[in-house]
Amino acid sequence: MDHDPISSRHVKQARDAERQRHASSFGAAAVSYAEHRPDYARDAVRWAVGGAPGVRVLDLGAGTGKLTATLAALGVDVVAVEPDDAMLAELRRALPGVRAMSGSAEAIPLPDASVDVVVAGNAMHWFDMAVAGPEIARVLAPDGVLAGLWNLMDDEVEWVAGLARVAGGAAVGPRDTPAAWRAATAGMHLPRAGAAAVRFGAPEQVEFAHGQRRTADSLVRTLATRAGVLVMPEGQREALLGRVRGFLDSVPETARGEFVLPMRTGVLRVRRL
Template sequence: MKTSSPSVHHAAAEGYQANADRYVKGRPDYPAEVADWLRENIGLRAGMTAVDLGAGTGKFTPRLVDTGASVIAIEPVAKMLEKLAAALPQVQALAGTAESIPLPDNSVDAIICAQSFHWFSTPQALAEIHRVLKPGGKLAMIWNMRDIRVSWVNKMNEIADRHEGDAPRFYTGEWRKQFPFAGFAPLEEQNFGFGHTGPVEDVIYNRVRSTSFIAALPTEVQDEVIAEIRQMVEGEAELQGKEIVTVPYQTSAFFTTKTA
């Protein structure tokens, strides 16, 4: 099994390979409304097949399992795929990339990209996704983003984002430039809000460390980033002295349908 592929951005290949454990601890779940979105908009149910593309450690995968559909998880980073396979033995876990999906033509009902499409938003990936989907199948994309309308969240993002380099990000909107795409209907969008509550070490510090471009930094630079965020947290009255905190998030969910 390969740990990376030429199509995998270096920040993802290096950062996620090195910090799969922190990814599991630091990443939030998804809002409860996602269950209805998967059922009503993506149409998932028993008897269907869904692909979790760029599945990582399987943070979103249980949401797909809960629909009753058969689930295939595809991930290029070996450490993450190993964790997914160990945690979710009922899911078929395959090494692969969005540009080379190891499945036959017209074989799946839905492909879901959770926190991943911005890494491979290319014509080659969309053509491959189109190949694998059945006619009428859905391509779904979903992202959790910290809510920067909250002042301290914005400060935390500003500290981390200084190190993003050339890593693709959802917030830039670059991924949208691939749409409209031949053979797919116009994108449809839905948004949800929720909070990620837990130990401050996980929901703030391990969450930042799990960011691809932070995880790919030398350890001493990662420590400097976390130290700066700790200093910021200590200066915020809302967070001072708290072991359990809630980080506000916004979830953006999109889907399109294979038309031809």
């Protein structure tokens, strides 16, 4: 059957518009994002960048600086780039000693071959890699590394699997649990091999144990910062978060006081050739 190129174009435009709507939703919740989103497992960050103090690292789509802070603590020379003004303001407030710039993966405000590593924390799935891939390759030095990091809810733990079912795809999306992350990110963030001036080696996927100390209230607030929840109509959002809170109140592990949300940090790393 022949495909209608106009219809295909419209479908792509609609998908791109929806992706942009989700990607741009975080600024309105920047303060909550900074307060409630987890950091990244330090071993995962160290593996992503190679662990050498002084290595030049670009944190791309840096948000409020969750990953940036861990990079700075490891002693790397980090520069953060973030397109949303409200998120960038939170980053600058929290990390005044870090160079933080307005920019995007598709238009990186750095010179050619100026960094050894490009990382993105829970951000690379928002990039338009057809444009961002050549930009990332441009700013990477020869033999440089591109690494995406994602914080994952460990649904191999029974109560976490139950939470994921109650929260649904808006709050626990297609890259938010380990098995789903492995499938969704196996090749999604990489520039196409053979594209002009963009050549990367084989990707590596590794997961690192992690956890976040939460209460039922703060975990609900964490899930409220997910893009799928932020774009919901208010009534639907409140109903969803109410169901999540009801579930947490019913589970012995989460019903009283503080607990540790079992997590992993997944890293997808590739080296520029």
